[in-house]
Amino acid sequence: MQVQAAVLRGVGEPLSVETLDLAPPQKGEVLVKLAAAGVCHSDYHVISGQAGHDLPVVLGHEGAGTIVSTGPEVEGLATGDHVVLSWIPHCDRCFYCENEQRHLCKSFLDPLWDGTMPDGTCRLSKDGAPVRHLSMLASWADHAVVPQESCVPIRKDAPFEVAALLGCAVTTGVGAALNRARVKAGSAVAVFGAGGVGLSVIMGAKLAGARQIIAVDAAPEKEALARAMGATGFLEAGAQAVAQVRAMTEGRGADYVFEAVGKVAVQEACLEAVRPGGSLIFVGMPGNDETMALPSASVIRDEKLVTGSIFGSAQTGRDFARFADLYLEGRLPVDRMISRRYRLEEINEACADMLTGRSGRGVIVFEEAGDGAS
Numbered sequence: 001m002q003v004q005a006a007v008l009r010g011v012g013e014p015l016s017v018e019t020l021d022l023a024p025p026q027k028g029e030v031l032v033k034l035a036a037a038g039v040c041h042s043d044y045h046v047i048s049g050q051a052g053h054d055l056p057v058v059l060g061h062e063g064a065g066t067i068v069s070t071g072p073e074v075e076g077l078a079t080g081d082h083v084v085l086s087w088i089p090h091c092d093r094c095f096y097c098e099n100e101q102r103h104l105c106k107s108f109l110d111p112l113w114d115g116t117m118p119d120g121t122c123r124l125s126k127d128g129a130p131v132r133h134l135s136m137l138a139s140w141a142d143h144a145v146v147p148q149e150s151c152v153p154i155r156k157d158a159p160f161e162v163a164a165l166l167g168c169a170v171t172t173g174v175g176a177a178l179n180r181a182r183v184k185a186g187s188a189v190a191v192f193g194a195g196g197v198g199l200s201v202i203m204g205a206k207l208a209g210a211r212q213i214i215a216v217d218a219a220p221e222k223e224a225l226a227r228a229m230g231a232t233g234f235l236e237a238g239a240q241a242v243a244q245v246r247a248m249t250e251g252r253g254a255d256y257v258f259e260a261v262g263k264v265a266v267q268e269a270c271l272e273a274v275r276p277g278g279s280l281i282f283v284g285m286p287g288n289d290e291t292m293a294l295p296s297a298s299v300i301r302d303e304k305l306v307t308g309s310i311f312g313s314a315q316t317g318r319d320f321a322r323f324a325d326l327y328l329e330g331r332l333p334v335d336r337m338i339s340r341r342y343r344l345e346e347i348n349e350a351c352a353d354m355l356t357g358r359s360g361r362g363v364i365v366f367e368e369a370g371d372g373a374s
C-alpha cells in the first residue's frame with residue numbers, strides 16, 4: 001500500500017511529507033492505522049544529528065491507532081484493536097523481562113538502533129529503496145507496520161491523542177514519579193524542566209500526593225500550564241533557582257528532585273536542590289558523550305540517592321492501561337498538556353513550535369481519526 005509519511009533525508013534539513021510504499025506485515029508484525037502521534041524532543045535529536053541515525057528515516061515514536069491487519073504468528077492482537085505504540089518493546093523471555101524490568105529489555109536493541117524491523121529489513125521504501133523506521137514505529141505516517149511487541153492494547157474510550165502521549169512523554173514522566181522515585185504522599189518535589197516529560201512528572205507527583213511541587217523552567221509563560229498540571233510553585237530557571245528551592249523547603253532542599261531538561265549544568269545544580277537523604281532522578285537525556293561532575297563526598301555525607309529513569313521504568317502492559325484509566329477518571333489531565341494539533345503536512349511547524357520551549361505538547365492528528373478521538 002501507499003502511505004503519507006514525514007521523511008528525514010538529511011541531518012538538519014526540513015522533513016518532507018512524501019508518498020512511500022509500505023509492505024504488508026510479515027511474521028509477528030501488524031499494520032496500524034495511526035490516529036494521533038506526538039512530537040517529542042527525541043525526534044528532533046535525530047533531525048539535528050545529536051542522535052545519529054541511518055537515513056532516510058520516517059520519524060515519530062509516539063503514536064496510537066487501530067490495527068488494520070495482522071501478519072502470521074501474531075498472538076493477542078486483532079484487527080480493530082486500539083493500540084498505543086511503545087518505543088521500548090520487550091520480549092517477555094529475557095532476564096529483565098522475567099524480573100519485572102521489561103523497560104530494560106535489550107532483545108530489540110539492534111533493530112531499534114538500526115531503524116529496521118526485528119528481521120533487519122524495512123517495510124517502508126521509495127522507488128524500491130528502503131526507508132528506515134524510527135524506533136521500529138515511524139509513527140509520523142498515516143499507517144505503520146510495527147512488531148507485535150511494540151503494540152499495547154488500550155480501552156476504546158481512551159481518546160487517541162491522549163493514548164499517543166502515553167507512548168512516551170506521559171509514561172516517562174508519570175512513571176519516573178510513581179515507579180522509579182516512588183514519591184511519597186506529603187513530600188516536597190522539585191521538577192527542573194516543564195516540557196512534556198517535566199509536566200508529566202508534575203502530574204505523577206500530584207497523583208502520589210506530594211504536598212509541594214515546585215516547577216522550574218526557563219519560560220515564564222509555562223507557569224499557568226505547570227500549575228494546571230499540579231505544580232504548587234513556579235520558579236524561573238537560572239543561577240538563583242536552587243537557592244529558591246531550598247528557601248521554599250525550610251532550607252533543606254526537596255525530598256525528590258527531577259531533572260527533565262537533559263543538560264549537564266542543570267543536572268549538577270539539581271544535586272544541590274536535594275535535601276540530605278533525598279533523591280535525584282535524571283529523566284532528561286543529555287548527549288551520549290556528556291559527563292557531569294559528581295561531588296561524591298557530599299553524596300556520601302548527605303546520603304543523596306542519584307539515579308536515572310528510562311521510559312518511566314514502565315511495565316507497559318500494566319501502566320498504559322492504568323494511566324488511561326486515571327485519565328478517564330479525571331486524575332491525570334493529559335489532555336491539558338496538548339498545546340496544539342497539527343496535520344502531518346505541518347510537521348516542520350510542529351517541530352519549530354516545540355523548539356521554542358514555550359508550549360506544552362504538539363500532536364499530529366490524522367484523517368478519519370475514528371471512534372475514541374476527541
Ligand SMILES: [Zn+2]
Pocket residue numbers: 040041042043061062168169
Ligand atoms: Zn519521546
Ligand SMILES: [Zn+2]
Pocket residue numbers: 090091092093094095096097102105106107
Ligand atoms: Zn526481554
